[in-house]
Amino acid sequence: MIISAEHVKVEYGNSVVLSDIDFYVNKGDYLNIIGPNGSGKTTLIKLLTNLQKPSQGKITIAPVVFGYLPQHLSQSAQIPANVYEVLKLSNAKKPTDEAIKKLLSDMGMLDFIYQPMNKLSGGEQQRVYIIRALLSNPDVLILDEPTSALDPEFRKFFYAYIEKLNDQGMTIIHVTHDLSDGLRHGSRILELDQVVKFFGTFEQYQLLGHKKGGHHHHV
Amino acid sequence: MFDFLLWPFMIRAILIGLTLALSTGFISSFLVSKNQSLIGDGLAHISFTGIIIGVLFAQEPIWIAIPFVIIAAIIIKWLMRNKLVEGDTAIGLVSSFSFAIGLILISTSSGFNRSVESMLVGSIFSTTWLDIWVSFSVLILTSLFIITGYSKLFSITFDDNYAKFSGIKIAYYDYALAILTAIIIVIGVKTIGTLLISAFIIFPAVSSQMISRSFKQMVIRGLMINAVVSILGIIFAHLLGIPAGSTIIVVHGILFMSLFGFTKLKGRD
Numbered sequence: 001m002i003i004s005a006e007h008v009k010v011e012y013g014n015s016v017v018l019s020d021i022d023f024y025v026n027k028g029d030y031l032n033i034i035g036p037n038g039s040g041k042t043t044l045i046k047l048l049t050n051l052q053k054p055s056q057g058k059i060t061i062a063p064v065v066f067g068y069l070p071q072h073l074s075q076s077a078q079i080p081a082n083v084y085e086v087l088k089l090s091n092a093k094k095p096t097d098e099a100i101k102k103l104l105s106d107m108g109m110l111d112f113i114y115q116p117m118n119k120l121s122g123g124e125q126q127r128v129y130i131i132r133a134l135l136s137n138p139d140v141l142i143l144d145e146p147t148s149a150l151d152p153e154f155r156k157f158f159y160a161y162i163e164k165l166n167d168q169g170m171t172i173i174h175v176t177h178d179l180s181d182g183l184r185h186g187s188r189i190l191e192l193d194q195v196v197k198f199f200g201t202f203e204q205y206q207l208l209g210h211k212k213g214g215h216h217h218h219v
Numbered sequence: 220m221f222d223f224l225l226w227p228f229m230i231r232a233i234l235i236g237l238t239l240a241l242s243t244g245f246i247s248s249f250l251v252s253k254n255q256s257l258i259g260d261g262l263a264h265i266s267f268t269g270i271i272i273g274v275l276f277a278q279e280p281i282w283i284a285i286p287f288v289i290i291a292a293i294i295i296k297w298l299m300r301n302k303l304v305e306g307d308t309a310i311g312l313v314s315s316f317s318f319a320i321g322l323i324l325i326s327t328s329s330g331f332n333r334s335v336e337s338m339l340v341g342s343i344f345s346t347t348w349l350d351i352w353v354s355f356s357v358l359i360l361t362s363l364f365i366i367t368g369y370s371k372l373f374s375i376t377f378d379d380n381y382a383k384f385s386g387i388k389i390a391y392y393d394y395a396l397a398i399l400t401a402i403i404i405v406i407g408v409k410t411i412g413t414l415l416i417s418a419f420i421i422f423p424a425v426s427s428q429m430i431s432r433s434f435k436q437m438v439i440r441g442l443m444i445n446a447v448v449s450i451l452g453i454i455f456a457h458l459l460g461i462p463a464g465s466t467i468i469v470v471h472g473i474l475f476m477s478l479f480g481f482t483k484l485k486g487r488d
Contacts, residue, residue, distance in 0.1 A: 037446065049384045050383075050386075051380065051383055051384060066384075068381070068384050070380060070381060070384075078251075078252060078428065079248070079252040079376065079377065079434055079435060079437065080428055080431045080432055080434060080437055081377050081431060081433065081434040082433040082434070082455065084433075085373065085377075085433055085435065086377060086433050088370075088379070089370040089373045089374055090371075090374050090377070090381060090382075090385065091385060092385050092386060092387075094370070114432065114433070115432075116432050116433070132381075149476070152285075163414070
């Protein structure tokens, strides 16, 4: 088991964001975390990435390498940092130039290597952050709303790429509010709405009468 | 015609200007990119009081002023980091409070033998060798800190959430940068003045940002801009008989406006 959460509760002041959360992630899993806005998905990701401690309960995380694609990019818009700098300097273990160029070329971004980040489109920036997450050679890849800024064509390519990584043994944790994405690519589903609404396989979820793409929430 | 460049007070002025320009140039890109430009201004107001206390109670004011401003910088950072008050508010609170104390001290101490004006606008031509040595040591310390911590500082500056996720000890770098800034500012207040020193932190980053296509370029060009502008400012000030601190800032301002106009014109093509 790579991650296990037992009776996890998170509260900010008086408001409870998550309560009584139990779930686990095994090596090689593809877990989709779904739920409406405000259901605590982002808070759960913060717990997994060590950006937040639970108020109660226990979360156990195996000593593996995490890759993380944040939902809200908190980059400073002013500074002229270029793509190469962001990729080279952001990871604790400095990736080789070869690895950087390989991934940039996989994602169709090689021509942008010396472009300042603040001159790129949202979708292009998103691709750079996907590469940043992959460059740490993660055992577990956390994707928080990865396709929010991507065009449909790259989106398709992106999921195929992630599925290939999953086939090779990488554990994927995929957060989405778009159920069509979640269900299409899911091996397991964790549905949140402050509490765990559902935790099980995609097939079990379908048996409960949930349909793929049944409902769309747009931010 | 340039004989004056060899006069001892001129050599001291250029040395202090250069060391100060390089120290502030080093931290400029990191502070401005994190929207912390005003920390320099706040710490300058605190230095004002620190130096007054130093003048009243010690032979060499900077030995009192430096620890005084470091403590204030730590308090500001602590207020900011614990979100007790928002960033700018923390700076405003601590700096106006201590500036007020400084003014009260001046008005109540009969033994105060310096003009307030000289403290507000600085006096680079009365720099002592001690000032230069302290400034030079701080420059060495600052450059070592920035060069050895560069990739971590870059990560924090660019995206602090991701830096935290990557396990970088943000608090350490945050406090260390604030403490270095505090020391640099104390020396700056003595020479450039309370009201103007923060411009040394703001201008290099905003000017170099416009002509840089990477963060590294921004840092290096910021250093070069600050060094060249400071030396030019000191020379002009001497030739025209006007205050050096102000002249340096005016040269910075002209450069900034020229670059701004230039990049806007270029962007139109």
